[in-house]
Amino acid sequence: MPEILMPALSPTMTEGKIARWLKQEGDDIRSGMALAEIETDKATMEVEAVDEGKLSQILVPAGTEGVKVNTPIAVVGDMTATVKAKSNGANGHAESNGAAQETRTEHDDAPVVVPSSRPAPPTPNGSAPAAQYVEKTCSSFVKQSVREALRDGMAEEMRADAAVFVMGEEVAEYQGAYKVTQGLLQEFGSKRVIDTPITEHGFAGLGVGAAFAGLKPVVEFMTFNFAMQAMDQIINSAAKTNYMSGGQMGCSIVFRGPNGAAARVAAQHSQCYASWYAHVPGLKVVAPYSAADAKGLIKAAIRDPNPVIFLENEIMYGQSFDVPDDRDFTIPLGKAQVMREGADVTITAFSIMVGKALEAAGLLAQEGIDAEVINLRTLRPLDVETITESVRKTNRLVSVEEGWPVAGMGSEIAALMMETAFDDLDAPVARVCAKDVPLPYAANLEKLALPQPADIVEAVKKVCYK
Amino acid sequence: MKAARKSAIAVPNGTARKTPRMPSSELPLDDLKQLYHDMLLIRRFEEKSAQLYGMGLIGGFCHLYIGQEAVVVGVQAVQKKQDTVITSYRDHGHMLACGMDPGGVMAELTGRAGGYSRGKGGSMHMFSRERNFFGGHGIVGAQVPIGTGLAFGHKFKEDGGVCLVYLGDGAVNQGQVYESFNMAALWKLPAVYIIENNRYGMGTSQARAAAGELYRRGEAYGIPGRQVNGMDVLAVRDAAGEVLAGARAGKGPAIMEMMTYRYRGHSMSDPAKYRAKEEVEKMRNDHDPIEGLKARLLKMNVTEEDLKEIEGKIRVRVNAAAEFAQTSPEPDPAELWTDVLVNA
Numbered sequence: 001m002p003e004i005l006m007p008a009l010s011p012t013m014t015e016g017k018i019a020r021w022l023k024q025e026g027d028d029i030r031s032g033m034a035l036a037e038i039e040t041d042k043a044t045m046e047v048e049a050v051d052e053g054k055l056s057q058i059l060v061p062a063g064t065e066g067v068k069v070n071t072p073i074a075v076v077g078d079m080t081a082t083v084k085a086k087s088n089g090a091n092g093h094a095e096s097n098g099a100a101q102e103t104r105t106e107h108d109d110a111p112v113v114v115p116s117s118r119p120a121p122p123t124p125n126g127s128a129p130a131a132q133y134v135e136k137t138c139s140s141f142v143k144q145s146v147r148e149a150l151r152d153g154m155a156e157e158m159r160a161d162a163a164v165f166v167m168g169e170e171v172a173e174y175q176g177a178y179k180v181t182q183g184l185l186q187e188f189g190s191k192r193v194i195d196t197p198i199t200e201h202g203f204a205g206l207g208v209g210a211a212f213a214g215l216k217p218v219v220e221f222m223t224f225n226f227a228m229q230a231m232d233q234i235i236n237s238a239a240k241t242n243y244m245s246g247g248q249m250g251c252s253i254v255f256r257g258p259n260g261a262a263a264r265v266a267a268q269h270s271q272c273y274a275s276w277y278a279h280v281p282g283l284k285v286v287a288p289y290s291a292a293d294a295k296g297l298i299k300a301a302i303r304d305p306n307p308v309i310f311l312e313n314e315i316m317y318g319q320s321f322d323v324p325d326d327r328d329f330t331i332p333l334g335k336a337q338v339m340r341e342g343a344d345v346t347i348t349a350f351s352i353m354v355g356k357a358l359e360a361a362g363l364l365a366q367e368g369i370d371a372e373v374i375n376l377r378t379l380r381p382l383d384v385e386t387i388t389e390s391v392r393k394t395n396r397l398v399s400v401e402e403g404w405p406v407a408g409m410g411s412e413i414a415a416l417m418m419e420t421a422f423d424d425l426d427a428p429v430a431r432v433c434a435k436d437v438p439l440p441y442a443a444n445l446e447k448l449a450l451p452q453p454a455d456i457v458e459a460v461k462k463v464c465y466k
Numbered sequence: 467m468k469a470a471r472k473s474a475i476a477v478p479n480g481t482a483r484k485t486p487r488m489p490s491s492e493l494p495l496d497d498l499k500q501l502y503h504d505m506l507l508i509r510r511f512e513e514k515s516a517q518l519y520g521m522g523l524i525g526g527f528c529h530l531y532i533g534q535e536a537v538v539v540g541v542q543a544v545q546k547k548q549d550t551v552i553t554s555y556r557d558h559g560h561m562l563a564c565g566m567d568p569g570g571v572m573a574e575l576t577g578r579a580g581g582y583s584r585g586k587g588g589s590m591h592m593f594s595r596e597r598n599f600f601g602g603h604g605i606v607g608a609q610v611p612i613g614t615g616l617a618f619g620h621k622f623k624e625d626g627g628v629c630l631v632y633l634g635d636g637a638v639n640q641g642q643v644y645e646s647f648n649m650a651a652l653w654k655l656p657a658v659y660i661i662e663n664n665r666y667g668m669g670t671s672q673a674r675a676a677a678g679e680l681y682r683r684g685e686a687y688g689i690p691g692r693q694v695n696g697m698d699v700l701a702v703r704d705a706a707g708e709v710l711a712g713a714r715a716g717k718g719p720a721i722m723e724m725m726t727y728r729y730r731g732h733s734m735s736d737p738a739k740y741r742a743k744e745e746v747e748k749m750r751n752d753h754d755p756i757e758g759l760k761a762r763l764l765k766m767n768v769t770e771e772d773l774k775e776i777e778g779k780i781r782v783r784v785n786a787a788a789e790f791a792q793t794s795p796e797p798d799p800a801e802l803w804t805d806v807l808v809n810a
Contacts, residue, residue: 165622191622197652202611202645209615209629212600213550215622233642236605237612244591245601246584247805281806305808333810 003072006060007047009040011263012315016040017065018073027055029076036062036073041147041318042179053077138324147317149291150180150256153298154218156327158188161216164302167194167203168220168257177222178258178317204230204255208237211253211307218302221257224273224311238307239282254301256310259287260351260402261450263315267438272403274350275412277309278380284333285380287311289354291321293377296331304333311379313352336383338390342372345460346390348413349400350376353451357400360456369464379409387413388420395426396463400456405433427463432456487544487707490700498763501543501699503776505535505756508559510777510784511568512730515558515575518788519734524575528589531559533729536755537662538563540702541630544710548625552600552613553632555590556662556728560632564597568783572791580794584801606667607633607640610659614646617657617719628656628713636667638680644687647719651687654718658709659684661723662696668732669740681723689719696724697753727753 006016019037023029034046035055056077060067067073144152158164165188170177172185172195185193196203200221207217221227227234234255241249261270277285284306288294294312301308323329339354340361349357354375361371372390376383391397397417399410410431417429435449512530519528531538534556542563545551553560561571566582574581574592582592590604600616603609613631620627637643638661650657661680665672672680681691694705702724709720727749731738738746760773 197645197648199645199648201642202614202649205608205611205642206615206618206646206649209552209600209612210618210622211615212612213616213619213623215619232605232608233611237603237608241591241593241601241603242808243805244583244587245593245805246582246586247808248583248593248595249601250808252808284807304810306810 002053002076003059004035004047004049004074004076006067006069006071006073007038008069009038009045010042011265012318013040013042013069014318015066015068018060018062018067019044020062021058022046023055025055025058029053029055042177049076051076138326138329140325141322142325143320144291144295144323145318145320146288146291146294146312147178147180147182149295149321149323150298150312151182151184153295154181154302155184155187157299157302158184158192161302163214164216164218165192165194165210166218166220167196167207169196169198169222171195171220176220178314180312180317181220200226200229201233205233205237207253207255208233208241208251208307211238211251212241212249216252216254216302218254218256221255223262223269223314224257224259225269225271227255227257227273234277234283234307234309235280239280242306243282250305251307252305254298254308254310256298256301257312258314258317259311260313261315261434261439261446264441264443264446266441270439272311272401272434273309274311274379274401274403275408277311278382278409278412279407280380282307283380284308284378285311286333286378287313287351288377289316289349289351289375291319292323292329293331293337293375295323296329297333297377300330300333303330308333311351316352316355331377334378334381334383336377336386337375338372338386339375340371340373342370342394344370344394345396345398345464346372346374346387346394347398347400347456347460348374348376348387350379350409351402353400353402356451356453357456360453360460363453363457364460367466369460369466371460376409382412382416384416384420388417391417391421392424395424396460397425397429398432398456398459398463399429400432400451402434402450404436405431406436408433427465430459430463432459487711489707490704493700495763495766495768497543498759498766499768499772499776501539501703502756502759502763502773503780504539504542504563505699505759506777507568507780507783508532508535508539508562509756510780511562511572511787512558514784514788515572516730516734518572518576518791523792524589524734525577526588527555528575528734529556529732530728530730530734531556533749533754534662534664534696534724534726535559536699536702536759537660537696537724537726538632540699541660541706541710543699543703544707545630546627546710546714548598548620548627549710550598550600550613550616550620550627550629551632552609552616552629553602554606554609554634554637555602555604556634557590557592557602561592561594561597561599561602564594564599566592566594566597566599568787569790572787573794576791576794577796578791578794579797579801580790584805585797586801586805607637607642609633610637610640610643610646613659614650614655614657617650617655618653620656621653626714628658628710630658630660630710632660632662634667635661635663635665635672635676635680636670637661638683639667639676644683647684647687647689650719651684651689654716656713656716657719658706658713659689659719659721660706661721662726663723664726664728666728666732666740669736669738671740679723681721684719684721689721691721691723693723693725696726697749697755697758699755699759 017039053076057075060073171181207219260272414429617629
């Protein structure tokens with residue numbers, strides 16, 4: 001008999017909660033009828049029947065959490081029934097920009113399939129070993145998702161400094177397009193948590209002006225893809241004005257939001273901007289990996305008197321890590337972290353690619369190759385010292401990034417190693433990057449385009465001549 | 467109100483600003499003379515700048531304000547201390563009207579260490595936090611969202627200030643201007659958008675570049691606009707007094723379209739072949755803001771001698787500024803690396 005499968009209701013959803021069943025066993029169901037409510041990482045959605053039949057058996061009872069996408073949740077008799085998602089009214093969609101991502105998860109008659117390019121995260125929820133990921137000075141930890149860590153980091157800084165405010169599209173009443181600003185409106189009110197119109201160029205410039213006026217704006221871009229609309233204000237106004245004013249016009253502002261590929265949203269919504277921003281003097285550029293990174297770095301970014309580009313990753317938002325239970329916990333900008341010590345080869349990575357690098361390091365260990373993995377954390381200023389020190393030890397370097405190869409972070413790191421560690425290198429620096437194409441939509445092509453652990457393993461073997 | 471602003475270096479201004487809410491028809495003679503002084507200072511300063519440019523002492527782009535003096539002087543006469551000012555790259559007049567030191571401005575034009583940006587900004591990029599002058603921005607229209615952010619800051623901090631956002635008739639066709647209008651109107655920000663319509667965006671006349679009337683560009687957002695004779699400093703002053711009071715009282719943003727004219731080319735390298743010489747001559751002869759006020763003063767018991775005395779003092783100051791701009795040293799090579807970031 002046909003099964004109803006747990007649907008993927010957002011591009012990055014891997015599991016969800018059956019909030020309640022709206023139909024019971026034995027009920028007749030018709031096309032368009034709401035069957036159940038499902039809580040995703042972003043919203044509560046209704047699941048509708050597509051075809052007609054009888055709900056013969058409920059396999060997953062209401063209240064069950066962590067139901068993986070594609071798990072059978074009910075059985076339908078008589079006729080084939082599949083499901084499609086419909087937004088709950090309370091979370092109605094803005095039919096534009098990134099909010100529209102939620103609406104393109106309808107599955108109609110097609111079987112619900114998890115994009116194969118989204119393998120289980122390298123550190124699945126709740127299993128990240130604490131000591132490996134955070135500064136060793138902390139003694140107690142709480143388990144948090146990257147999303148929660150970002151929110152708490154912002155909230156703590158807002159409590160500490162009345163000049164800090166958050167603005168962006170859907171950050172307040174909607175609670176954040178990706179729920180990163182959840183609860184901030186309730187605590188800090190509409191004066192400090194501000195919904196903007198869809199007007200990136202305008203509100204980026206307005207934020208710069210507010211920073212010149214002495215405030216400390218945290219400007220959220222729904223994704224950094226939309227920040228291209230605001231590029232002039234970020235580069236010409238935020239980054240350059242202090243220099244052009246002889247030091248009078250500091251601009252203490254954070255531009256933050258998800259960067260890089262999400263899942264199955266195609267080229268215009270999937271780009272890594274790390275090397276774009278890292279190119280610009282006057283900016284600092286940060287890319288956290290873990291929840292601890294996210295919290296420690298967002299706090300440091302808000303406190304920094306300079307414009308900071310804070311590149312998050314949508315796929316990481318739902319992943320949990322141990323975070324130091326300490327209000328004063330910050331991570332200094334400009335410092336990389338050695339995540340895994342090794343003797344044979346150095347792998348540098350940032351953001352989501354740190355997880356891929358760790359995964360690759362695990363695979364390499366099975367083959368007797370001992371890889372050192374560096375989480376860059378800050379891309380400008382780059383921690384050249386830590387990279388160089390590692391290369392002096394391992395004599396080999398593989399740079400991993402989700403961006404394109406041409407003029408990428410890897411190009412810069414390779415050039416720097418020529419300058420600082422040429423005599424220490426036993427092999428040319430290798431780069432693992434996105435393929436040099438706009439990111440395709442098709443699941444198989446998307447996977448081919450983005451760096452995978454196997455690509456890292458292959459590059460490492462190459463530089464190790466194995 | 468009394469201490470509205472004092473110039474860093476002996477600009478004898480201030481009197482006009484003691485009476486910002488008084489209609490111009492009732493202004494004391496000293497205030498009128500002050501307006502005359504402030505406009506003439508800009509005129510002579512710009513003429514000297516042109517001279518230094520011709521001598522190769524000023525490089526790059528240099529956009530002169532000659533002809534438009536009544537706009538900034540009229541508005542600044544009713545400005546309050548806490549108000550902020552931002553404009554584009556035709557900015558020398560705004561800086562002098564804000565009370566910035568002419569020597570520091572001119573030394574920036576010559577790229578010297580004594581300049582407001584220590585020689586690293588040049589003509590288009592100067593700032594004075596002390597005078598609440600926020601630039602001096604080189605990208606057409608970019609100052610408009612920034613100024614809207616300064617207005618946001620006034621409202622956030624509840625400091626009673628208004629941001630005066632100057633833009634040209636060319637900038638009004640930039641999309642970010644309307645993004646700013648929308649947010650300023652939505653959030654009732656204390657911003658006054660002052661469009662200096664000098665009829666040409668570089669070489670393209672307003673008629674060839676902009677549809678409709680510029681003062682009505684805010685209508686769809688509910689932003690009131692008015693057109694003002696920008697060649698008459700008293701008309702500017704009176705209109706600005708009303709508009710600023712409204713913005714200060716929480717009525718939200720407003721637009722003022724100042725009908726003005728630049729006598730010189732867009733920049734020093736522009737021969738201005740896109741307009742007839744007669745057009746320029748007619749504006750100079752019949753509508754010059756300084757001559758207009760001068761004629762008025764002469765009818766009010768002010769003598770040619772009095773005005774010559776004012777002019778003489780201005781010449782001394784401008785010559786001193788030019789001297790400073792040529793003798794101030796070039797920036798130390800170490801200055802190349804400073805101010806990229808603020809030290810945390």
